[in-house]
Amino acid sequence: MVHxxxxxxxxxxxxxxxxxxxxxxxxxxxxxxxxxxxxxxxMSRTSNKASRQGKMWKRTIVAASAAAVLGGGIIGxxxxxxxxxxxxxxVPVFGTLFKGTSEESVKAAxxxxxxxxPNMSVTQDGxxxxxxxxxxxxxxxxxxxxxxxxxxEGTVAPxxxxxxxxxxxxxxxxxxxxxxxxxxxxxxxxxxxxxSTGSFGDYPLRDNAFRAEWQLNxxxxxxxEFELTIRVEVTGVDEAFExxxxxxxxxxxxLLKPNATQSYDGFSYTVxxxxxxxxxxxxxxxxxxxxxxSAEQTGDLIASMxxxxxxxxxxxxxxxxxxxxxxxxxxxxxHVDQLYSPVKGTPKQLTIxxxxxxxxxxxxxxxxxxxxxxxxxxxxxxxxxxxxxIE
Amino acid sequence: MHPVIPGxxxxxxxxxxxxxxxxxxxxxEAYAPIIRQFERQMYTYCYYILRxxxxxxxxxxxxxxxxxxxxxxxxNQVSFSAWLYKVAYHHLINIKKKQGRxxxxxxxxxxxxxxxxxxxxxxxxxxxxxxxxxxERHILLLKSVEExxxxxxxxxxxxxxxxxxxxxxxxxxxxxxxxxxxxxxxxGTFAESHGIR
Numbered sequence: 135m136v137h138x139x140x141x142x143x144x145x146x147x148x149x150x151x152x153x154x155x156x157x158x159x160x161x162x163x164x165x166x167x168x169x170x171x172x173x174x175x176x177m178s179r180t181s182n183k184a185s186r187q188g189k190m191w192k193r194t195i196v197a198a199s200a201a202a203v204l205g206g207g208i209i210g211x212x213x214x215x216x217x218x219x220x221x222x223x224x225v226p227v228f229g230t231l232f233k234g235t236s237e238e239s240v241k242a243a244x245x246x247x248x249x250x251x252p253n254m255s256v257t258q259d260g261x262x263x264x265x266x267x268x269x270x271x272x273x274x275x276x277x278x279x280x281x282x283x284x285x286x287e288g289t290v291a292p293x294x295x296x297x298x299x300x301x302x303x304x305x306x307x308x309x310x311x312x313x314x315x316x317x318x319x320x321x322x323x324x325x326x327x328x329x330s331t332g333s334f335g336d337y338p339l340r341d342n343a344f345r346a347e348w349q350l351n352x353x354x355x356x357x358x359e360f361e362l363t364i365r366v367e368v369t370g371v372d373e374a375f376e377x378x379x380x381x382x383x384x385x386x387x388x389l390l391k392p393n394a395t396q397s398y399d400g401f402s403y404t405v406x407x408x409x410x411x412x413x414x415x416x417x418x419x420x421x422x423x424x425x426x427x428s429a430e431q432t433g434d435l436i437a438s439m440x441x442x443x444x445x446x447x448x449x450x451x452x453x454x455x456x457x458x459x460x461x462x463x464x465x466x467x468x469h470v471d472q473l474y475s476p477v478k479g480t481p482k483q484l485t486i487x488x489x490x491x492x493x494x495x496x497x498x499x500x501x502x503x504x505x506x507x508x509x510x511x512x513x514x515x516x517x518x519x520x521x522x523x524i525e
Numbered sequence: 526m527h528p529v530i531p532g533x534x535x536x537x538x539x540x541x542x543x544x545x546x547x548x549x550x551x552x553x554e555a556y557a558p559i560i561r562q563f564e565r566q567m568y569t570y571c572y573y574i575l576r577x578x579x580x581x582x583x584x585x586x587x588x589x590x591x592x593x594x595x596x597x598x599x600x601n602q603v604s605f606s607a608w609l610y611k612v613a614y615h616h617l618i619n620i621k622k623k624q625g626r627x628x629x630x631x632x633x634x635x636x637x638x639x640x641x642x643x644x645x646x647x648x649x650x651x652x653x654x655x656x657x658x659x660x661e662r663h664i665l666l667l668k669s670v671e672e673x674x675x676x677x678x679x680x681x682x683x684x685x686x687x688x689x690x691x692x693x694x695x696x697x698x699x700x701x702x703x704x705x706x707x708x709x710x711x712x713g714t715f716a717e718s719h720g721i722r
Contacts, residue, residue: 144697146701146704147697147700147701150650150653150665150669150700150704151665151668151669151672152669153649153650154569154573154650154665154666154669154670155566155569155669155670155672157569157650163560163561163564164560164564164582164585164586164589165557165558165560165561165564166557167586168560168586168589168590169553169554169556169557169560171586171590172553172556172590172593173553175590175594287597287598288597288598290594292591292594292595292598333551333553335551336597337551345551456552456553456554457552457554458554459554459555459557459558460557461557461561497561498558498561499558499561500558503540503558504540504543
C-alpha cells in the first residue's frame with residue numbers, strides 16, 4: 135500500500151530539497167580552469183610527446199608522396215582543375231575558410247597557392263585518411279582529413295575511451311596529440327614559438343572529417359615555401375599516416391605595421407600589425423589601462439574586456455574567427471592576436487572600432503547575447519582609429 | 526521554489542542550444558557560458574555524492590570536459606541539462622565503483638575528513654543523506670539541485686518514472702522518520718538562503 139503523503143510531509147520534503155539546492159558551495163567559477171584544460175587537451179600535448187617520440191621512430195612510416203598520388207594540380211602551380219573550381223564555388227564546402235570569404239577572395243587564394251585540394255590519401259590497415267582543404271597564408275595553416283573505413287561516431291576519441299589503455303581503444307580514432315607537422319623535415323613544436331594556438335577536432339559540417347589549425351604569430355618562422363609533412367597517428371593502427379606536400383605561396387599579403395596609438399579615459403591601445411591575405415585578416419594589438427565604462431555599465435553590470443571590430447570604407451564589418459567570453463573583470467594589459475574574415479579586394483582604409491560588451495558580474499552573462507549576436511556592443515567612438523592601406 | 530515563467534525557461538534553453546550549436550561549429554569559447562550555467566548545481570550534486578571538496582572539484586571538471594568531448598553525441602531529443610547530468614551520473618557511479626575496490630579505508634578517511642566552511646545546511650543535508658542508499662541519494666539530489674521531474678530523472682538514471690515515484694516515496698518515509706526521531710527537521714526551520722557564488 136502506498137502511503138499518501140500529507141501536506142505537511144510534502145512541505146517538509148520540499149524544505150529538504152530546497153536546503154540541498156541552496157546549501158551554498160562558496161567557490162569561484164571553475165569555467166576558466168575547465169576551458170584551459172580543454173585547450174590543453176586539444177593542443178598537441180608537448181609534455182607527452184617526449185615519451186612518445188621514441189616509440190614513433192620504431193614505427194614504419196608509410197608515406198604518400200605528392201608525386202605518386204596527385205592526379206591534377208599541385209599547389210603553388212596556379213593550376214586549378216575544373217572540378218576543383220566548381221567545388222570552390224560553393225565556398226562553405228571548403229572547410230578551412232572563414233565565414234564571410236567571397237568567391238573573389240577564394241580565386242585570389244587559389245592563384246596565390248594559399249588554398250588547395252591536395253587530394254592525397256593514405257590507407258593503412260583498412261583505415262583511409264584523405265587530406266583536403268589545405269590552407270596556408272602565413273597567418274595560419276589548416277587542413278581537413280576525411281576518414282574512411284571506420285564506423286565510429288566522431289574522428290576523435292571521446293574522453294571515456296581515452297582513459298583506456300591504447301590497445302583496448304576502438305580502431306580508427308585520430309589522436310589529436312599524435313598529429314604533428316614538420317616544416318622542411320623539422321618537427322614543429324609550440325614551445326619553440328611560431329604559433330600561438332592549435333586547434334584540432336571534428337569538422338562539424340562533414341561527417342567523418344577532422345580539422346586541424348595552427349595559428350601563426352611569426353610568419354618568418356615558416357616563410358613562403360617549404361615542404362609540409364603532416365603526420366597523424368590513429369588508434370589501433372601501428373604506422374603513422376604521413377602526407378608530404380610542397381607548399382608555395384606568392385607573397386602578396388599586405389602587411390601593415392602602423393604602430394599607431396589611440397587613448398581615451400585612461401585606456402590606450404596600439405595597433406602593432408594588420409595582415410591582409412585573401413583568406414584571413416589578422417589584427418595584432420597591445421592595450422593598457424582599464425576599459426572605459428558607459429553610463430549603463432554600473433553596479434553588477436560591468437564593461438567586458440575591449441574587443442575590436444574592423445570595418446572597411448564601405449562599412450563592411452569583418453567576421454571574428456573566434457570570439458572569447460571571460461568570466462572575470464577585464465585586466466589592464468592585453469596582447470590581442472585575432473583573426474577575422476578577409477577584406478574584399480584591397481580597401482583604401484580600414485577602421486578599427488573598439489567596443490565592450492556589458493557583462494553581469496554575478497553570473498558573467500552577457501547582455502543582449504543571442505542567436506545572432508555576440509552581445510550588445512558599446513562602441514567607444516573616441517577610441518576609433520582609421521588606418522590607411524597602402525599597397 | 527523558483528517561480529517558473531515559461532517564457533524565461535524557453536529563453537534559457539534556447540540560449541543553451543544556441544551555445545551548443547556554436548561549440549559544435551568550432552567556437553570553443555561558447556562552452557564557457559554553458560559551464561557557468563550549470564557548474565554550481567553540478568558541484569552540489571557531486572559534493573553530496575563524493576563528500577570531499579577536492580574530489581568534487583576534479584569530478585566537476587571531468588564531467589564538463591567529458592560532456593565537451595562527447596558533445597557531438599548530444600541531440601536535443603532530451604534537454605541538454607538531462608544529458609549533462611546523465612554524463613555526471615555515470616561518472617559518479619564509476620568513481621564510486623573504483624573507490625569500492627580500494628575497500629572501505631578511503632571511505633572512513635572521508636568521513637573523518639574535516640570540511641571547512643560547512644554551512645548549517647550542508648551538515649544537516651550530509652546527515653540526512655547517510656540514511657539513504659546510493660541510488661536514493663542520486664534520486665533525491667537530482668530532484669533537488671535541478672528541480673527535475675521524475676521523467677527527467679528517469680532519463681538521467683535509466684529508471685522508469687513510475688519506479689522512481691515509488692522509490693521517492695520510500696525516501697520520503699525514511700527521511701521523515703529520521704528527521705522526527707532526531708528533531709533535525711521541523712517545518713519552517715530552514716529559512717531560505719541563497720548560495721553565494
